[in-house]
Amino acid sequence: MGHVRDLPSSAEEIPEAVKGEKWAQLGVNVEADFEPLYVIPKDKRKIVKELKDALKDATELILATDEDREGESISWHLLQILKPKVPIKRMVFHEITREAIRDALTHCRDIDNRVVQAQETRRILDRLVGYTLSPLLWKKIAWGLSAGRVQSVAVRLLVCRERERRAFRQGSYWDLKATLTPPKPPAKGQASAFEAKLVTVGNVKVANGSDFDENTGGIISGRRVLLLNEEQARALLSRIQNKPWTVTNVEERPVTRKPSPPFTTSTLQQEANRKLRLGARETMRIAQSLYERGFITYMRTDSVHLSEQAITAARSCVQELYGSEYLSPQPRKYTTKSKGAQEAHEAIRPAGSTFRTPQQTGLDGVDFRLYDLIWKRTVASQMADARQTHVTLLTLVEDAGFRSSGKRIDFPGFLRAYVEGSDDPDAALEDQEVILPALKVGDKPNCKDVEAVGHETQPPARFTEASLVKMLESEGVGRPSTYASIIGTIVDRGYAKLITNALIPTFTAFAVTTLLETHFPDLVDTGFTSRMEQTLDEIATGEAKWLPYLDKFYRGETGLQTQVKEQESQIDAKVARTVVLENISAKVCIGKYGAYLEAESEDGPVKASIPQDLTPADLDPEQVEFLLKQKTEGPEQLGLHPETGEPIFVLIGTYGPYVQLGEITETNKKPKRSSLPKGTDKDSMTLEMAVSLLTLPRLLGTHPDTGAKVQAALGMYGPYVVHDQGKVGKDYRSIKVPDDVLTIGLDRALELLAQPKAVRGSSKTATPLKELGAHPESGELLNVYDGRYGPYVKHGDINASLSKDESVENFTLQKALDLLAAKEAAGGGKSSKSKKSTKTTAAKSETAAKKTTTAKKTTAAKSETAAKKTTTAKKAATATKTKKKTE
Numbered sequence: 001m002g003h004v005r006d007l008p009s010s011a012e013e014i015p016e017a018v019k020g021e022k023w024a025q026l027g028v029n030v031e032a033d034f035e036p037l038y039v040i041p042k043d044k045r046k047i048v049k050e051l052k053d054a055l056k057d058a059t060e061l062i063l064a065t066d067e068d069r070e071g072e073s074i075s076w077h078l079l080q081i082l083k084p085k086v087p088i089k090r091m092v093f094h095e096i097t098r099e100a101i102r103d104a105l106t107h108c109r110d111i112d113n114r115v116v117q118a119q120e121t122r123r124i125l126d127r128l129v130g131y132t133l134s135p136l137l138w139k140k141i142a143w144g145l146s147a148g149r150v151q152s153v154a155v156r157l158l159v160c161r162e163r164e165r166r167a168f169r170q171g172s173y174w175d176l177k178a179t180l181t182p183p184k185p186p187a188k189g190q191a192s193a194f195e196a197k198l199v200t201v202g203n204v205k206v207a208n209g210s211d212f213d214e215n216t217g218g219i220i221s222g223r224r225v226l227l228l229n230e231e232q233a234r235a236l237l238s239r240i241q242n243k244p245w246t247v248t249n250v251e252e253r254p255v256t257r258k259p260s261p262p263f264t265t266s267t268l269q270q271e272a273n274r275k276l277r278l279g280a281r282e283t284m285r286i287a288q289s290l291y292e293r294g295f296i297t298y299m300r301t302d303s304v305h306l307s308e309q310a311i312t313a314a315r316s317c318v319q320e321l322y323g324s325e326y327l328s329p330q331p332r333k334y335t336t337k338s339k340g341a342q343e344a345h346e347a348i349r350p351a352g353s354t355f356r357t358p359q360q361t362g363l364d365g366v367d368f369r370l371y372d373l374i375w376k377r378t379v380a381s382q383m384a385d386a387r388q389t390h391v392t393l394l395t396l397v398e399d400a401g402f403r404s405s406g407k408r409i410d411f412p413g414f415l416r417a418y419v420e421g422s423d424d425p426d427a428a429l430e431d432q433e434v435i436l437p438a439l440k441v442g443d444k445p446n447c448k449d450v451e452a453v454g455h456e457t458q459p460p461a462r463f464t465e466a467s468l469v470k471m472l473e474s475e476g477v478g479r480p481s482t483y484a485s486i487i488g489t490i491v492d493r494g495y496a497k498l499i500t501n502a503l504i505p506t507f508t509a510f511a512v513t514t515l516l517e518t519h520f521p522d523l524v525d526t527g528f529t530s531r532m533e534q535t536l537d538e539i540a541t542g543e544a545k546w547l548p549y550l551d552k553f554y555r556g557e558t559g560l561q562t563q564v565k566e567q568e569s570q571i572d573a574k575v576a577r578t579v580v581l582e583n584i585s586a587k588v589c590i591g592k593y594g595a596y597l598e599a600e601s602e603d604g605p606v607k608a609s610i611p612q613d614l615t616p617a618d619l620d621p622e623q624v625e626f627l628l629k630q631k632t633e634g635p636e637q638l639g640l641h642p643e644t645g646e647p648i649f650v651l652i653g654t655y656g657p658y659v660q661l662g663e664i665t666e667t668n669k670k671p672k673r674s675s676l677p678k679g680t681d682k683d684s685m686t687l688e689m690a691v692s693l694l695t696l697p698r699l700l701g702t703h704p705d706t707g708a709k710v711q712a713a714l715g716m717y718g719p720y721v722v723h724d725q726g727k728v729g730k731d732y733r734s735i736k737v738p739d740d741v742l743t744i745g746l747d748r749a750l751e752l753l754a755q756p757k758a759v760r761g762s763s764k765t766a767t768p769l770k771e772l773g774a775h776p777e778s779g780e781l782l783n784v785y786d787g788r789y790g791p792y793v794k795h796g797d798i799n800a801s802l803s804k805d806e807s808v809e810n811f812t813l814q815k816a817l818d819l820l821a822a823k824e825a826a827g828g829g830k831s832s833k834s835k836k837s838t839k840t841t842a843a844k845s846e847t848a849a850k851k852t853t854t855a856k857k858t859t860a861a862k863s864e865t866a867a868k869k870t871t872t873a874k875k876a877a878t879a880t881k882t883k884k885k886t887e
Contacts, residue, residue: 003070004044005077007127013039026131028124030561034550036124040081043803048081055082062108064091067345068300068481069540073119076111094298095351096291118540121550125149125532128554129523132564133516139568140576141511142590146493149529150478151486152516155495156524157471158463158505159513165617166581168459169217173207174233178402178450180245180395182437193448194436196393200401201226201236212457233452240397240450247443248401249394257386259414261304261334262347262378265480266473268299271377273466276369277501280465280484285790286370287348292807295361295371297349300481304334304347306381313355314382321357321379322416328384349378366786380418387411391436395445406436459617462502476530497615504615507588507595510579519567523560581616586624588616594654599628606631609654627652635660639687641694648690650682655716657682659690675714677741692742697722701746703753710749712741721749729797733757772813782816784808795820 007027008014018024018037029035040048055061061084063075075090089108093100126149133147176198186192198206207225212218219227228236263271265284272283287299306314311331318327334347350356350371358372391406409415409432419432439445463471469483478486487503490496495509505513513524522528532553538544554560579588579595586599588610595610608627610619630636635649638659646662655675662671674693676685697713700721708725712735719741723731733752735741768783769791775782784791784802791808792801793816800823802811 001044001047003041003074003077004048005038005040005081007036007123008039009041013041015039026127028127030128030554033547034124034554036120038077038080051078051082055084055086058084058086060087060089062089062091062105063111064093064104066300067092067094067298069115069119069122070300070481072112072115073123076113076116079111094301094346095296096294097352099353100351114542115540117546118536121539121546122536124550125536125553128550128560132560133520133523136564136568136571137512137515140515140571140573142508142577142592144493145508145512146489147512147516147523148486148489149523149532150472150482151489152512152524153477153526153529154468154472154486155490155505155509156513156517157468157526158490158496158503159509161460161463162505162510162615162617164214165459165462168214170459171209171212171217171219171457172229172454173209173212173457174228174230174452174454175206175208176233176237176240176400176402176450177453179448180404180445181448182439183444183446186437192437194393194404194406196395196402196404198236198400199403201228202399203401209455209457214457214460217457230452230454233454236400237450237452240400243397245395245397245402245445245447247393247439247441247445248396249392250440251392253390253392254410255388255390257388257413257415259332259380259383259385259418260377262306262349262381263374264302264304264336264347265300266302266469266483268348268374269469269480269483270466271373272370273464273469273501275373276366278366278370279487279498280469281488281790282366283370284484286366289808290367290371290374291351292809294351295356295363296374297346297351299348301346301348302480303336303345305336305345306334306349306378307346309353310346310349310378311382313350313353314379317355317357317379318383318417322383326383326413326416328382332382334381347378348374350375355379376418380414383414383417384411386413386415393436393439397447404436406434407432408435409433462504464501464503465498468503475526476533477526478529478533499613507579507610507616508590510616511577511590514579515571515576519571520560520563579616581619583621584619584624585621586628588619597624597627599624601632603632611652611656612654613656638685638690641691648687648694650685650690652682657685659685659693661694675716677714678718696741698742700744700749703750710746710753712744712749714741721752723753731757769808770811772811772816775817782813782820784811784816793819798823 011025014024023029023031024037027037029037061082063078065071065074079088090111091104091108093104129149130147134145137145137147178196179193180196181193200206204224204226207219207227211220211223211225213220219225268287269280269283272278273280278286284299287296290296291299315327315331355375355378358368358375361368361371363371387410389408389410391408393404393406395402395404465487468487472478472483473480491498494506495512496503496505516524535544535549539546539549552559556562577590579590581588586597589596589598594612597608597610599606606628608631610627614623630651635651638648638650640646641648641661649660651658651660657676658673659676660671660673662668664671672694674696676682676693697711700710700712702708703710703723706725708723710721710723712719712721717734719735720732721735721744731753733755735744735752739748769786770784772782772784772793774780775795780795782793782795784793787801790801792799798820800819802808
């Protein structure tokens, strides 16, 4: 159920008795020792009533919430709400098994008020930061933005990395790569051919990627290396061609690898992201479900400790499945180094005194895969070390030195069960081994082939969810249990886009980060935020007092309230909305509808929208020139349509490139348009391709069962076929390679339409998580599905997500009907006239410019005009401001 009592999330939740108070909207009375204003949210009133009713006939109250800070806080809040007159116990457990629950009932304790106080301080602190800085961002940059104690630091990490990518200067270098074979036929099990790379010429090291300065693209000052260009590399290749090779050195170095500790929250999120491509939020949702069903222990923990029971269970698995030689000689006991590791008492592991193998659980899909990951990691933690031998072989031809590197696994140990970053341990073991032939100094290997190879240095990699979680944890920023929601907020609020697993900050993120760095540097400093976390941990242990700390942070001489009052008048909104990028002559500004360019011309200022998929690191002078030229001189003409004679233009809008047939005139206000297929560059667009794209949507024919039309078209998520039955509804299927939207026929379209529909946000077929029953009015079966943002229920065109506190197992048909009714009443579903959010293709863009309308989700062509829209958004803004604030 989550929290049953919290600070008000909107103005309507503030009690009438205090609505007139200055501090009411903040939800914290800073003048009265930071007294929080707690309210019971509307969606929790029903459960509170049920609990109160149940308590009337009870002889005892057992508070059995989660064992972490949040759980302790929820128990305390329940106590304040229920006001029980019967004996009270606080029951703590970290797995839902019969044995664990029975044991917990015999070891109850009191609520830990110090932990409650620390959690309350954290909550108040987050509220003070969010509700004090967010309104400032609305005034100075754009309405609806938010700041947060941990969120803003995380956004700054993304921005700093993107700045590094922008400052990066590429360097290039060449070397040689040879394929050698031993002088005699190799023995069984030995390599017949091996690779050797050039490392020295005339005893001088040949430059590689690590020798380059990222800021200049040249060799780091002071490095004594030989930088080869293509001409020099090919000259060297010619010089050593057909010359004898000699082994000059063979070195073998034994290496021992120990298994990683069992999972904590953050390491589970990292590995699930790397191995299973799961986001942090999805990982935690699946883990929560596995915990609630008794498969794993509690999943919000900083601890790597395993109980004696768990160690025994893991070692039994090793003995049974792999044999005694794979057991570590002594039980491995892991300890947590972090002082703040007090979220729970044990690592994430399979539940119970014996561990079920993944195959014994009956799980499937992502549930199976995540349990499998946890099982393997836990079992591997009690296995023997892996023993390997690293082999380095040096060869010389003329004055050119080459190096070959090999690795031999002498004993796989724990790698038999678990290889970090790999889904298949057996396959990974094979990949890890690089066997070199048994050569000795003086041997003369044969050169089978040698080639010159060019290389280019790469910019620093963007953060993935896994690497961002790792960075936040290593810097001591936030707590692992909050990382999933923080990353979710960053993406949801438009500070970053998640593209091919990379978190890419937007221009808005740049503007907000620059403002906070300039005027509130401490709040986005990792060291300052880490020290805040340490203080909060000290409050939990009684080493620090909460009230003096809050008072100093908020009302002190350099406190947040004081800083905001001093800085607000000094922040120029026009400057705050401008993103400064080196080598870009035009200004990049943040507007109501996104980022745009602004430059001066003879006729006055020129503005052009920046395509949404263009990131700050990738914006270059050539793109700026094209976008501005498109505005001042008109679009680039590709040619004339062979049938109509009308000009065909290639343009770039907010949502990317598109083609347009004819010009916008009084008689042709909506010229036909079509987005370019994803991955197609505008410079590669030909007249023939443009003519084909402008035929979309293509009518393929009629469906034999319904007589309704079947079309092929291009949408914001790529090409698709659609079976359009009018009021009955539309049935869509994506077109995947090798099928082509421009050539697909009716027969193939019907084949695609006959296939099971994919789950929202997933490539899996739509197998329901739970079947609920028939809808009483339509008779349509209602099911719970696994979607991109969690479980949801679907009826017709309406999709309604289950709340994060609602478990699928306890979700009923009646709950589904209530949820769908609420969604429909709020304007959910495609049929709702009040909800203006529509998905369109690029072609419907420019002409929408002068309309007064609410913001629409569009593809490429629905772009430029958004910047010119005059909307009524301001009216709605005031009413919902409070809801947009984020701690």
